[in-house]
Amino acid sequence: MVIVICMALWISGCTTNQTAQMGKGAASYGLADNKGQIMVLKDKPQRIVSLGIAMDEILVDLVPAQRIAALTYLADDGKISNITAQAKKIPRRATADAEAIIKLQPDLVLVPDWQPVELIQILRDTGIPVYLYKAPKTVREIRDVIAEIAGVVGEAQAGAQIIAEMETKLAAIRAKVSQIPGGRQPVVVRFSTMGVTGGKDSLFDDICRHAGVQNGAALAGLPTNGQLSKEQIVKVNPDVFLIPVADRSGRNADMRQFKADLLADQALQAVTAIQQRRLVTVPDAYMYCSSQYIVNGVYAIAAAAYPQYFGQ
Structure with a gap:
């Protein structure tokens, strides 16, 4: 009260x-x-x-x-x-x-x-x-x-x-993340069916900060509305790929096949997320909203990066 x-x-x-x-x-x-x-x-x-x-x-x-x-x-x-x-x-x-x-x-x-x-x-x-x-x-x-x-x-x-x-809710997430031993924060990237987006100073970039992770797109210097190349993805070497639940591009892509294609992509085999098969599905409704429901996005990313602390 x-x-x-x-x-x-x-x-x-x-x-x-x-x-x-x-x-x-x-x-x-x-x-x-x-x-x-x-x-x-x-x-x-x-x-x-x-x-x-x-x-x-x-x-x-x-x-x-x-x-x-x-x-x-x-x-x-x-x-x-x-x-x-x-x-x-x-x-x-x-x-x-x-x-x-x-x-x-x-x-x-x-x-x-x-x-x-x-x-x-x-x-x-x-x-x-x-x-x-x-x-x-x-x-x-x-x-x-x-x-x-x-x-x-x-x-x-x-x-x-x-x-x-x-x-x-944000305080509860911070409390969990604060338990994590110091060191390198995991690197995450957000995929759409069009590629990796969510560059520096984007809403996704701020969500990552609250979740206690590094935004790989921002690390690569991607502007807010840019898109990462495969070469840049390999260079930043993400620990986690965030995959959408559904295709919003209008092409109605099969998301299971999309995930399988990423895992099989020869250009990405050196990436930690691929080697450890850490491709985590997160609803777009959590990633793109600019309302109070953004806390769901913060939680989802923190849970994807630190499953041992979030009961995943």
Whole structure:
């Protein structure tokens, strides 16, 4: 309880974008979004539309389902969504289609900063409150966005609870990793069917830091959106390959065959992960989410690297 109360106070301090508090006998309040755009809400929003899968995941844990007018279609995709069960309570889906969004009659649209500027302007021109937020790229930024959005939707306590639960889980992972004798941290790389991705300063890179492992792609100098060659993989010599559960490239590749092909690849036979057959399957929903569910990714990577400490 003390942790939650402290987190609630922290959220109150973090949501400095609130520019006008509820006045006497009135419930309206103004906020400035990530770009400094002022938005006025007359009360706690009751018909919220999300335009990002990470926001879908944050929102369903922040507010009751009846306050959500629509989530994105990705909320139903078990390959990438952590909330397929919760999403069933919210029947409508939204895409970056201004006309379709307007028909939903939202009183708040939550938009990540990678969505088209033209879409945002059209919605604002119709008088719909639009809140633009910065898509998080680190665990710290995810916590900040949760606190920020909790303030926007008027649910600081719920936001505090989500962040407190994240902190508890991350602390438990740190406690296990801290038991590991000093020395070289294992090197991991994340495969998709297109190759190894997740370079320096990517969200995956930050997940690795929290899991107490080294990101092989970052060690090789791969930029955030780059891809490692086989020669680079051999050079960084990963201890663990992280393999996706399913192919998201649209080719519907057989993942068992994908794993078998890696094990048989003659160019990779000198790599420790291949020699020790440490190819671990981790759901993409854990690896790519920018919500509170990122802690599942931290846990999965730590467990893959240190199975003896995580009961694997």
